[in-house]
Amino acid sequence: MRQGFQQKNIVIIGAGFSGILCAQRLEKRTSRLKNISITLIDKNPYFTMRTEIHAAATGRGKPEGIQYDLAETFADSPNVSFFCDEVTDIDFENKVVKGNVNDYTYDYLVIAAGSQPNFFGIESAKENALPFWTFDDAMAVKKQINDCFKKAAELSDEEEIKKLLTFCVVGAGLTGVELAGELAEYIPMLCVKYKLPQGYTKVLCIDAAPRCIPNLTNKLSTTCSSILTEMGVELQMNAKVVDVTPEALVYEQLGKTVTVPSCTVVWSAGITSEDITIKAAQTLDSRNNRIVNLETLQSSDPNVFVIGDNMYYVAKGKDYPVPQMVENTEQSSVLAADNIADLITGHKAKRAYKPAMHGCMISLGAKKGIAYAGLENLFMIQLPSIPAQLAKRAINVYFLVPVFGLKNALPIAKHEFLAKRDVEN
């Protein structure tokens, strides 16, 4: 068969970290072939730098600084068409992706729909807590915090004021601690703006686990707790949330039930796959709503690849799946694209996924952080607080500039390194 002779459609569901990188890599790998169509679909018209939503929720930098227009990003990519559409179903038998606006036929499908918050069946939390995963979630959290301050400024009852100014973050994983750190810096600024005493405020971060970010080493976890405590965050570990009402958070800890009067509970306690992936997981081999990959990143359907947060891949020598983190999204998207390009050119999908993680950087407010870096299984070093914060910003620039182009390099670098926290942002 002559290469590129027959029309091949590749459809990618999700233009997050992994979907974008996969589309760009596929375009590069197939640029010399004719009749290749790469369709990238996302329910939003923009990409959100999810790893920065805690900063956007607390006035650090302009919120628009973490959004990138997807149509514009792919405007100069002749083989990639971006569609803003929500995928509602996949017909694996007839190879059709069904959206609210269009249907899309495919030869190869890439599922990269990412995750959503998991409320672990606590219905009152789903109803009354604020989820923390998308750009809109971040803006809703920011509005809620500001509304609480506005209301509190008009009241005189101390208990009512304290209830309005108690901000609870459920989950002391990566997302929860980052948000708690930002709140610890933001809340005192709002106290000045609304002329309210800081003593009336509280930032509480709670988790059922015995220590924060339990997948980090004990040492890093302890460093994280110490920094947050110094910043004024109250940490409650071994605390299991049992109820969330519009005016309180209730948790159980060491056999006791504790009720915290609070109008703001932000939920960052865990994630599960997006709905479309959960649906696909009913047909494809799956585990915990993530889709099981072969080492080529194909699923149990050889025409369907899965990348990023949606994949369930246990690397050789490991007993747990790849982490749902950006580095895995980058590596998996490139490998899946290369294997699809090989299939299109009449070869076998031959590359095996060998994830190699190089560490983790966590910001705690604008100035502090914790990080370890190195090469998994060989060596890892812990970075001091300020270099950890700087490393996180540098990594963001390193990721964003190749994706969104050199013309965006300056605004990206400015946003990362010069953006200030501002109560008017």
Ligand SMILES: Cc1cc2nc3c(=O)[nH]c(=O)nc-3n(C[C@H](O)[C@H](O)[C@H](O)COP(=O)(O)OP(=O)(O)OC[C@H]3O[C@@H](n4cnc5c(N)ncnc54)[C@H](O)[C@@H]3O)c2cc1C
């Ligand atoms: C606050 C926060 C901080 C984080 N910090 C870090 C960090 O410091 N380091 C790190 O490594 N990781 C971090 N993460 C995790 C990281 O963001 C994820 O691992 C990463 O985003 C996963 O990439 P993805 O491409 O798989 O999914 P996503 O980036 O979530 O993209 C999925 C895309 O699919 C789209 N989509 C979903 N369903 C549909 C549908 N039905 N139809 C059409 N489109 C759909 C979504 O709109 C989205 O654009 C953080 C996450 C959060 C929320």
